[in-house]
Amino acid sequence: MKLNRRAFIGAGSAAMSAPYVLAQGAGRPKVVVVGGGAGGATAARYLAQDSEGAIEVTLIEPSRTYFSCFFSNLYLGGFKSLEEIGHTYGTLPASFDMNVVHDWVVDVDHAVKTVTLGSGARLHYDKLILSPGIDFVDGSVDGWDLGAQNRMPHAYKAGSQTELLKAQIAAMPQGGVYAMVSPPNPYRCPPGPYERVSMVAHVLKKTNPTAKIIIADPKPTFSKMALFEEGWATHYPGMIDWVGPDFGGDIVSVDPDTMTLSVDGDVLSVDVCNVIPAMKAGHIAEVAGVTQGNWAPVHAGDMSSKLVPDIHVLGDASQQGDMPKSAFSANSQAKVCAAALLSTLTGAPLLTPGYSNTCWSLITQNNSVKVGATYKATEDKIARVDGFISQVGESDAVRERTYLEAESWYLGITSDMFG
Amino acid sequence: MTVGPKRRIKLPETVAAGDVFTIKAKITHHMENGFRLDQNGGRVPRDIIHRFHCSFEGETVIDVALEPGVASHPFFAFEARVPRGGEFTFTWYDDDGMVHTETRSIDVI
Structure with a gap:
């Protein structure tokens, strides 16, 4: 019975406190990766590729097609098709020595080091990587819950929600109102809501020029604020109305039945209501016991959980310090984590970890802005070293170069993730 | 518009x-302080809202001089009490010579 033998060896190697390299004779060390996004897919790929078969890698991801949340705003703006942001997992097992299992992980037992799948199957791990992305905080927007996501879509996990939001924008009456409830910090993709507003404005300017956009925001400032404000004033004058906490942007409730949004007691009838609730680590992180509050604290050197041994947490779900929650960050963290595990499990040399991030945002056609930084691991967190940001008043040529840079990054990261 | x-x-x-009730007033303005240099090394000319005035039925409620150190989008929140219903007038004075005015009515019940 193959399964029993593996389970036996797994239990044995966990009981011996000898290094994993010694256990190799008895069977390859097992790494299970939960979540096939920018963190998980990258980690699985590099572990499989760089261990050259010395590590047994299993990637578990429920979706057969991954629609990237990054660049999904460009789909809303009409610059990308849904197919262009959709990716499948066929190349990974074909090109690298790894398993891809399409299922949900419903339980993690860190005492015996197993994960349980939705199908009931159980997998042993020596090291577990959780990269589950985000879920929403229940009750964070008064009047909204997941049952309302068809009337008031969040579109903050890409796919059917993004399609729905696009259809609702197209169906707005002339002169209608698009409302966005923006989330509190910290959340996935800090400039994301504002790039989305730019893309919606780009569409409405052509199809529905008398339409209005209102943003209710609990934050007094937001990522690349001066750049977005300049872009909106230049390209979409008079269309976008941002209401910060000065004027009650943090005192919001919605009613999906009447399609109304209340901002500090003022009730508005709206045609589209894009509610982006407060966020927390994907649910499985909570189940695994690696969260504290809404997020999973990790060590800066290897993304290992501060709460549970032999579990690493990547990307949006992790609480690591100064890096924003972005696909670029998750991809960067995944490479550091994979290198650390290769060193632990196979004795490969370990380099000093370094991290980087860049977030590009499209404001109008061929006009992007960016913000980015490099980071290093310190005792208590991933700390920012040095950064850069686009300037107001840049020429069209500079903005177009920035846009082309974003396009090449997309090609790069998706081939990194999916082979 | x-x-x-x-x-x-x-x-x-x-x-x-x-x-006693709270009044909030904000204007979207870049508040260019006049000390920055442009790409050619020339000075970016000062352009700020230099005065904000609020009155009720002709009587001053608040009158503020703003300096170049004030951040963009100046925001005021202040309290008032009125003896009867009437109209508030809000006026912002711009360095470019423009005067921006808004009015709001209030009823006392």
Whole structure:
């Protein structure tokens, strides 16, 4: 019975406190990766590729097609098709020595080091990587819950929600109102809501020029604020109305039945209501016991959980310090984590970890802005070293170069993730 | 449509006699301080809102001189009490010579 033998060896190697390299004779060390996004897919790929078969890698991801949340705003703006942001997992097992299992992980037992799948199957791990992305905080927007996501879509996990939001924008009456409830910090993709507003404005300017956009925001400032404000004033004058906490942007409730949004007691009838609730680590992180509050604290050197041994947490779900929650960050963290595990499990040399991030945002056609930084691991967190940001008043040529840079990054990261 | 930079004002439409209430007023303005240099090394000329004035039925409620150190989008929140219903007038004075005015009515019940 193959399964029993593996389970036996797994239990044995966990009981011996000898290094994993010694256990190799008895069977390859097992790494299970939960979540096939920018963190998980990258980690699985590099572990499989760089261990050259010395590590047994299993990637578990429920979706057969991954629609990237990054660049999904460009789909809303009409610059990308849904197919262009959709990716499948066929190349990974074909090109690298790894398993891809399409299922949900419903339980993690860190005492015996197993994960349980939705199908009931159980997998042993020596090291577990959780990269589950985000879920929403229940009750964070008064009047909204997941049952309302068809009337008031969040579109903050890409796919059917993004399609729905696009259809609702197209169906707005002339002169209608698009409302966005923006989330509190910290959340996935800090400039994301504002790039989305730019893309919606780009569409409405052509199809529905008398339409209005209102943003209710609990934050007094937001990522690349001066750049977005300049872009909106230049390209979409008079269309976008941002209401910060000065004027009650943090005192919001919605009613999906009447399609109304209340901002500090003022009730508005709206045609589209894009509610982006407060966020927390994907649910499985909570189940695994690696969260504290809404997020999973990790060590800066290897993304290992501060709460549970032999579990690493990547990307949006992790609480690591100064890096924003972005696909670029998750991809960067995944490479550091994979290198650390290769060193632990196979004795490969370990380099000093370094991290980087860049977030590009499209404001109008061929006009992007960016913000980015490099980071290093310190005792208590991933700390920012040095950064850069686009300037107001840049020429069209500079903005177009920035846009082309974003396009090449997309090609790069998706081939990194999916082979 | 409003001409000039966007203004946002919030105060109650009705108020009980004798009640103190909050007025909030904000104007969207870049508040260029006049000390920055442009790409050619020349000085970016100062362009700020230099005065904000609020009156009720001709009587001054608040009159503020703003300096170049004030951040963009100046925001004021202050309290008032009115003896009867009437009209508030809000006026912002721009360095470029423009004067931006808004009015809001209030009833006392």
